[in-house]
Amino acid sequence: MGVRTLRRWLTEDPEFQADYAAARKAAFEASMSRMQALTSRAVNTLEDLLEAKDHPTVRLGAARTLVEMGMHQHDAETIVRKLDEIEAVQRKGR
Numbered sequence: 001m002g003v004r005t006l007r008r009w010l011t012e013d014p015e016f017q018a019d020y021a022a023a024r025k026a027a028f029e030a031s032m033s034r035m036q037a038l039t040s041r042a043v044n045t046l047e048d049l050l051e052a053k054d055h056p057t058v059r060l061g062a063a064r065t066l067v068e069m070g071m072h073q074h075d076a077e078t079i080v081r082k083l084d085e086i087e088a089v090q091r092k093g094r
Contacts, residue, residue, distance in 0.1 A: 009016040049062035 010020065043066075046062045046066055049058050050066075052058040052062075
């Protein structure tokens with residue numbers, strides 16, 4: 001299949017666009033599932049790296065990563081909570 005054909009399908013064929021979007025979503029969800037399954041091991045590794053007494057740069061990197069992960073989690077929880085509040089206000093207004 002040529003690049004032109006693919007581009008045409010992506011811009012002009014709603015059924016192809018829907019199938020393509022569904023395939024991309026499925027691939028993304030599969031990747032996210034794999035990442036979630038590995039999260040515990042990754043955190044354990046970071047925890048081990050925090051104990052690298054002879055390698056302060058490694059310890060700093062592990063600490064920074066854990067803090068960033070915690071901040072991202074906090075941000076995500078805040079966004080979800082605020083979205084829930086907005087949706088509740090919208091439901092009451094109807």
